[in-house]
Each structure stands twice: as structure tokens, then as C-alpha cells.
Amino acid sequence: MHRRTALAAITGASLSLVTGGATDWTTTPPVAVDGSLTDDTIGPADATERAAADLESDVSFEGDVVEIVECGRTCREVTTTLTNTGTADATAVRVAATVVAGETLVWETDEEIGRLEAGATVTRTQRIDIDVVSALAIENNDRTVTITTTITSAQQTEQFVTETTV
Structure with a gap:
């Protein structure tokens, strides 16, 4: 497995960071959109598929938390990149994240980023404000949450999952 730091924070799912949890994320390897290719035949379609596969390997994502500002007892504004x-440029980039405590969905987001050129960075500020039911769910789950962040693009999908105590 690969290690990344705070990728889920781009969507504001950095609840673990907001509340003092771990900042290290375990990732599952990137999942290719079209799967693997074989060299059984060579033709125009194969060349297109190979080009798409080459592009898939040339897109990769990293995230970082820039700032966390308290906006209330159960509220934080998190600025991330x-x-x-x-x-290679990533197209049709979308970031989805969920924060779950036991069986309870605590917070979720799904944001379209669009095109993200090679080497480019996008900055977002998300307001995370959980309700009393969610706060109790976290407390009743020994303050443990599971954060799942999925970044999809036309080239590939990367998913990052972490369980942390907050």
C-alpha cells in the first residue's frame, strides 16, 4: 500500500485533522478506468487504448491541509489543496468523501473540480459542521471514524481510506 497525507482534506473530510486525529492516510492502489491492456492485436483501437493507459499512469494526486479555523464547538473551516x-492533465476530476462513525454517516461531500493540469493545484475551503446526533455517534464509537475519499478523473480513480480516533 502507498502512504499519502491528508488527501481527504480537499473535500473537508479532514475531520481527523480538525479534531486532532492522525494525518497519515493509507491508500489503495489507483484503479485504472479501462483495466489492463494486452498486446494480442494491433490496430487503431488498440493504439487509442494504449494511449489512454499511458495517460492513466501519468496522472496522480496529492492533498494537503493549509489551514483549520474553529467556527464553533462542532464546526471547523478547513482550507485544503x-x-x-x-x-499529464487530469480531466473530469471529482472528489467525493464520507466520514462514518460505526454505522452512522457523519459527513459527506461530492465536488466537481473539472480539469486539473499537470502540476496544478486547486484550493478549497470547506465548512464542517456536524450535528448532535453525529457527535454522539462519534462518541459512542470510541471516537473512531472511517474517512473514505475517492478522487475520480477520466484517466483513473484513486481511493484513500483511513480509520482514526478523533
């Missing part, structure tokens, strides 16, 4: 660290 998402960077395309690859050598």
Missing part, C-alpha cells in the same frame, strides 16, 4: 503531481 489538491495537486495533480503527474505529468
